[in-house]
Amino acid sequence: MGKLCQYFFSPQSPWTYLGHARLGAIARQHGARIEMKPCDLGKVFDVSGGVPLAKRPPQRQAYRLVELRRWSEFLDIPLTLQPKYFPVAGEPAARLIIAAEAAYGHDAAFELAGAVMRALWAEERNIADAATLAAIAGNQGLDGQRLLDEAGSPAAGTTYERNTTEAVAANVFGSPWYVLDGEPYWGQDRLDFLERALSR
Template sequence: MSRIDYYFSTLSPFTYLAGTRLEDIAARHGAEITYKPLDIMQLFQRTGGKPVPERHPNRQTYRLMELQRIADIQDMPINLKPRHWPTNGAPSAFAIIAAAKAGGGDLGALVHGFCRACWVEEKDIAEDAVIAEQLEAAGFDRGLGGWAMVEGAETYARNLEDAVNAGVFGAPFYITDDDQRFWGQDRLDHLDWHLGR
């Protein structure tokens, strides 16, 4: 079985716009997904990227146009300036890490649920109640987010190191077990093509 390392941030609108297409692609090709949430701001610092507010105004304007265009093409709602963005992405990442270890639910739905909560539903994905709600909706124990902080923090930090060492510089980012790298939700078709070769 082939493997896809999936590096992402629950704060990324492009991770939201990926929806659950990765899971569909992986199922079609019999591939396993390893979910690796990371600190996108630290990734930018380590790999030469800039947080959105520090980018040139031309880039900021284009980003908003592109986000709306992608959302329209895919018929997905999006709030370009959500009330709770940016927020602390670590608690939702810790919950995903705990859920991956516990099993029994749908990790793809959990990741997408957090992203949708931020980019559509005006919820703060750092809040305990929102985390519990998303865990339950994806078929996991509501309490997972509360007792996984230490291990979650360690794995979260390790995911960042793994990402930098693997050549990751943005999110979402997909790496196959033969080291083919795909950056962005707009490269999912390329990933699908590669897995089907």
């Protein structure tokens, strides 16, 4: 079995979107396994000193847009800097991804997570809307209504809360956050370092 990389993320994060497909490619190249842990970034912020975007100083908000544009162009990944449905609640999509993994396995859930993030950041769709989420799942060949039902179940909620508790215990303070062999890597711009660690 390959090395295990824990992947803490919130599906509404543009930085997670920019790194998601690359993480999958790196893991496949090095035979690593990814353990997805969609979590509540708001609760992580509460205990780690993070500040929601709307409450950040205007200088930081402006520079964030510069960096998003820069990375989108560099990676050749389409991204709308200020999509129609943002900010948006991440929990409905996170629980859908959790339900997909339970019902269809890791690979299907990983692809669904990418499709959800692409829907928000490239297609300007509302990923907190149930019908939208069901349609995204359906486009991935999954049973959208079944996943909506299971996403609303206590089991999915318990997993979501456990992921958040584990994120806090792992000293996570942003998304995406990767952990390999106990070492943390914050942000999609640290994927090169993660890949180097996997190649050793």
